[in-house]
Amino acid sequence: xxxxxxxxxxxxxxxxxxxxxxxxxxxxxxxxxxxxxxxxxxxxxxxxxxxxxxxxxxxxxxxxxxxxxxxxxxxxxxxxxxxxxxxxxxxxxxxxxxxxxxxxxxxxxxxxxxxxxxxxxxxxxxxxxxxxxxxxxxxxxxxxxxxxxxxxxxxxxxxxxxxxxxxxxxxxxxxxxxxxxxxxxxxxxxxxxxxxxxxxxxxxxxxxxxxxxxxxxxxxxxxxxxxxxxxxxxxxxxxxxxxxxxxxxxxxxxxxxxxxxxxxxxxxxxxxxxxxxxxxxxxxxxxxxxxxxxxxxxxxxxxxxxxxxxxxxxxxxxxxxxxxxxxxxxxxxxxxxxxxxxxxxxxxxxxxxxxxxxxxxxx
Amino acid sequence: xxxxxxxxxxxxxxxxxxxxxxxxxxxxxxxxxxxxxxxxxxxxxxxxxxxxxxxxxxxxxxxxxxxxxxxxxxxxxxxxxxxxxxxxxxxxxxxxxxxxxxxxxxxxxxxxxxxxxxxxxxxxxxxxxxxxxxxxxxxxxxxxxxxxxxxxxxxxxxxxxxxxxxxxxxxxxxxxxxxxxxxxxxxxxxxxxxxxxxxxxxxxxxxxxxxxxxxxxxxxxxxxxxxxxxxxxxxxxxxxxxxxxxxxxxxxxxxxxxxxxxxxxxxxxxxxxxxxxxxxxxxxxxxxxxxxxxxxxxxxxxxxxxxxxxxxxxxxxxxxxxxxxxxxxxxxxxxxxxxxxxxxxxxxxxxxxxxxxxxxxxxxxxxxxxxxxxxxxxxxxxxxxxxxxxxxxxxxxxxxxxxxxxxxxxxxxxxxxxxxxxxxxxxxxxxxxxxxxxxxxxxxxxxxxxxxxxxxxxxxxxxxxxxxxxxxxxxxxxxxxxxxxxxxxxxxxxxxxxxxxxxxxxxxxxxxxxxxxxxxxxxxxxxxx
Numbered sequence: 001x002x003x004x005x006x007x008x009x010x011x012x013x014x015x016x017x018x019x020x021x022x023x024x025x026x027x028x029x030x031x032x033x034x035x036x037x038x039x040x041x042x043x044x045x046x047x048x049x050x051x052x053x054x055x056x057x058x059x060x061x062x063x064x065x066x067x068x069x070x071x072x073x074x075x076x077x078x079x080x081x082x083x084x085x086x087x088x089x090x091x092x093x094x095x096x097x098x099x100x101x102x103x104x105x106x107x108x109x110x111x112x113x114x115x116x117x118x119x120x121x122x123x124x125x126x127x128x129x130x131x132x133x134x135x136x137x138x139x140x141x142x143x144x145x146x147x148x149x150x151x152x153x154x155x156x157x158x159x160x161x162x163x164x165x166x167x168x169x170x171x172x173x174x175x176x177x178x179x180x181x182x183x184x185x186x187x188x189x190x191x192x193x194x195x196x197x198x199x200x201x202x203x204x205x206x207x208x209x210x211x212x213x214x215x216x217x218x219x220x221x222x223x224x225x226x227x228x229x230x231x232x233x234x235x236x237x238x239x240x241x242x243x244x245x246x247x248x249x250x251x252x253x254x255x256x257x258x259x260x261x262x263x264x265x266x267x268x269x270x271x272x273x274x275x276x277x278x279x280x281x282x283x284x285x286x287x288x289x290x291x292x293x294x295x296x297x298x299x300x301x302x303x304x305x306x307x308x309x310x311x312x313x314x315x316x317x318x319x320x321x322x323x324x325x326x327x328x329x330x331x332x333x334x335x336x337x338x339x340x341x342x343x344x345x346x347x348x349x350x351x352x353x354x355x356x357x358x359x360x361x362x363x
Numbered sequence: 364x365x366x367x368x369x370x371x372x373x374x375x376x377x378x379x380x381x382x383x384x385x386x387x388x389x390x391x392x393x394x395x396x397x398x399x400x401x402x403x404x405x406x407x408x409x410x411x412x413x414x415x416x417x418x419x420x421x422x423x424x425x426x427x428x429x430x431x432x433x434x435x436x437x438x439x440x441x442x443x444x445x446x447x448x449x450x451x452x453x454x455x456x457x458x459x460x461x462x463x464x465x466x467x468x469x470x471x472x473x474x475x476x477x478x479x480x481x482x483x484x485x486x487x488x489x490x491x492x493x494x495x496x497x498x499x500x501x502x503x504x505x506x507x508x509x510x511x512x513x514x515x516x517x518x519x520x521x522x523x524x525x526x527x528x529x530x531x532x533x534x535x536x537x538x539x540x541x542x543x544x545x546x547x548x549x550x551x552x553x554x555x556x557x558x559x560x561x562x563x564x565x566x567x568x569x570x571x572x573x574x575x576x577x578x579x580x581x582x583x584x585x586x587x588x589x590x591x592x593x594x595x596x597x598x599x600x601x602x603x604x605x606x607x608x609x610x611x612x613x614x615x616x617x618x619x620x621x622x623x624x625x626x627x628x629x630x631x632x633x634x635x636x637x638x639x640x641x642x643x644x645x646x647x648x649x650x651x652x653x654x655x656x657x658x659x660x661x662x663x664x665x666x667x668x669x670x671x672x673x674x675x676x677x678x679x680x681x682x683x684x685x686x687x688x689x690x691x692x693x694x695x696x697x698x699x700x701x702x703x704x705x706x707x708x709x710x711x712x713x714x715x716x717x718x719x720x721x722x723x724x725x726x727x728x729x730x731x732x733x734x735x736x737x738x739x740x741x742x743x744x745x746x747x748x749x750x751x752x753x754x755x756x757x758x759x760x761x762x763x764x765x766x767x768x769x770x771x772x773x774x775x776x777x778x779x780x781x782x783x784x785x786x787x788x789x790x791x792x793x794x795x796x797x798x799x800x801x802x803x804x805x806x807x808x809x810x811x812x813x814x815x816x817x818x819x820x821x822x823x824x825x826x827x828x829x830x831x832x833x834x835x836x837x838x839x840x841x842x843x844x845x846x847x848x849x850x851x852x853x854x855x856x857x858x859x860x861x862x863x864x865x866x867x868x869x870x871x872x873x874x875x876x877x878x879x880x881x882x883x884x885x886x887x888x889x890x891x892x
Contacts, residue, residue, distance in 0.1 A: 019870075154879065160369075160873070164879070
């Protein structure tokens with residue numbers, strides 16, 4: 001009997017281990033092409049989870065602000081917990097999860113996501129949720145985000161979602177099976193290439209400009225979560241030119257901020273002060289800022305936040321200094337590499353894999 | 364709730380967990396509640412239909428039992444006072460009463476099935492006639508078919524007929540009868556169980572038996588393997604071919620026919636494996652429904668080995684009663700007189716066979732393709748029977764009957780014949796089916812198999828590799844079954860081999876199963892019936 005129990009336990013262990021290994025192998029690694037998918041999980045590898053500012057939101061935070069600049073200019077420690085098309089309920093649960101590890105002084109929430117009151121695409125859900133460690137927060141987040149065709153259990157055991165990737169396994173999957181590269185700098189996704197802003201389609205008139213009830217419900221939740229934890233919440237509209245930020249939307253955020261005694265910064269109103277030049281500071285014609293734009297935006301924002309919330313300059317803290325120096329080195333190393341790539345190829349390889357493959361073929 | 368849904372697996376875990384932890388006397392009650400919960404997930408209104416069938420069958424069953432008892436006690440009580448004629452007259456009265464109650468039960472329940480399943484089919488046919496006479500067409504009715512209605516109706520009708528025949532006493536506990544009718548693993552696609560086969564193990568107390576549980580679990584896994592790895596993967600090509608008959612004719616019809624045979628076999632036997640496996644995990648024995656049908660050497664043998672419980676149901680409750688009913692005996696008598704002994708004795712057999720196969724076709728679906736499919740099966744069986752003496756002579760002359768090559772030929776011939784008939788099931792249209800069948804001979808071009816067209820059917824090279832390996836495994840298991848239970852054989856191996864087989868099976872379902880986003884959730888084919 002004892003022998004049977006032991007062999008049964010071994011069987012269970014083998015099944016669990018194999019399942020874990022296969023899950024690790026089959027889950028997308030997001031190391032090339034759609035690197036945004038790796039952003040959420042990177043936070044959990046961060047050794048020093050003690051930041052003055054936490055950003056939450058979509059690409060308007062992880063592409064437009066540089067925590068390295070905030071550190072270099074103001075001695076502010078910050079982390080961007082952004083992900084592609086992060087919806088407001090994603091932001092809420094990501095913040096809830098972050099607060100299990102640290103209590104920042106300020107949380108900056110990108111208000112662009114107020115425009116979506118329904119889940120958009122499964123791929124975006126995955127990129128925001130999969131990176132979280134398994135917890136009740138993750139389950140609640142998945143439940144709030146799922147599209148009708150999705151199953152909750154696939155967020156608990158992602159192998160059940162990604163099992164069919166066995167057909168498309170590539171070298172990348174084996175290379176990053178157990179250890180992935182760091183692709184961001186405290187959540188900031190660097191791009192140094194330039195594509196000047198052109199003209200955008202004329203903003204179409206909307207039937208109803210009011211943000212959805214569910215968005216307000218989660219915004220209230222974020223406000224409450226911050227209040228309960230003694231955190232200052234800042235509402236932010238980043239200086240991206242597209243999607244169009246309607247005046248009617250802006251008014252609602254202004255009203256909400258006033259009503260809840262929150263700081264709201266619409267950076268589109270301060271483009272000159274920031275010094276943004278959309279012919280050089282964006283890599284995709286005005287949708288997102290490139291490195292030079294992000295650094296300018298960070299300088300502007302850091303000044304306001306430091307002043308408003310009396311954030312201490314920590315540059316003299318020896319321990320922090322060492323930690324951040326490592327980050328700065330990695331930051332400048334990547335910056336240099338990207339410029340080198342730009343010079344050599346005219347584009348960044350990681351973000352233009354198809355083009356790189358075509359060029360390779362032609363050669 | 365589909366067997367392949369995560370919800371069902373969670374539901375099953377809860378049921379099994381509770382089943383072995385609650386006091387044993389409550390086990391069958393738990394299964395009853397679980398069955399109704401399971402059925403509730405298919406739509407609460409469906410509960411009404413099954414409940415009506417259960418209650419009506421229960422009441423009439425009890426009535427039949429009471430009449431029987433009444434007769435026995437009356438005859439016993441008046442044993443000395445009644446004359447043989449009076450006894451006979453009394454028995455006849457009771458018989459008529461019992462017959463009326465049975466008829467009421469059959470008409471009522473089969474009526475429900477007929478109305479729900481066949482009303483729109485009848486309207487469609489009436490409309491065809493109306494169109495000929497330029498009359499206004501009738502509108503279709505919106506009736507949702509309750510899940511598994513054909514299965515549970517046949518199961519209850521089998522029960523009531525057996526009670527009427529005095530095969531066993533009626534079940535006097537409505538809960539127990541309800542469980543027999545609604546037992547969740549077999550509710551949606553059978554097998555069509557008999558009360559005397561299933562009831563004992565359904566109601567008795569079960570202690571946890573590790574070996575039985577493990578065997579049941581293995582069978583469930585094997586069912587999922589067949590369903591998810593093979594059937595639900597190959598279905599993409601079957602649908603691509605059969606939904607586009609204008610594009611895919613000739614050789615593709617043959618390809619589609621073979622693919623569909625694989626899909627149907629893996630789907631249906633996989634579902635039955637899951638059903639029987641779950642029941643076994645609960646300590647309950649459910650009747651087998653298949654006996655390696657694709658190894659059959661004739662159509663008659665095939666139908667003895669495919670969907671066995673349906674075949675025996677039609678045999679016991681339609682074929683036999685029909686063959687010996689008064690009108691049939693009269694037909695037999697008059698046809699012998701008119702056409703002579705040789706031909707005359709065949710006519711009742713022909714009539715009963717054709718009626719059974721017509722009903723079988725109709726049972727499978729409310730459309731002409733199923734009826735024609737059923738009738739063709741009947742015709743092929745009758746023709747085979749008629750040619751039997753000729754075959755015997757041929758076998759005697761050439762002495763091939765026992766050679767491996769000839770047996771293989773017979774197996775392949777039966778497989779192709781059955782698959783050809785299933786074309787009617789694939790295309791769901793009689794005209795298209797015959798046209799496509801014809802194109803196999805008029806537009807056959809084998810080159811199309813090698814020009815990459817097979818990779819444009821919704822299956823890529825990797826899919827084919829999985830399917831081929833899956834089919835080889837399925838075939839190997841079937842071959843191994845000839846010399847006894849495969850699970851027993853595996854159980855006799857060292858623990859490392861046993862566990863390796865289990866782990867491989869488990870992960871091949873998880874990894875290579877066609878489920879989740881990117882795959883449509885395919886219902887089990889027989890759910891629809």
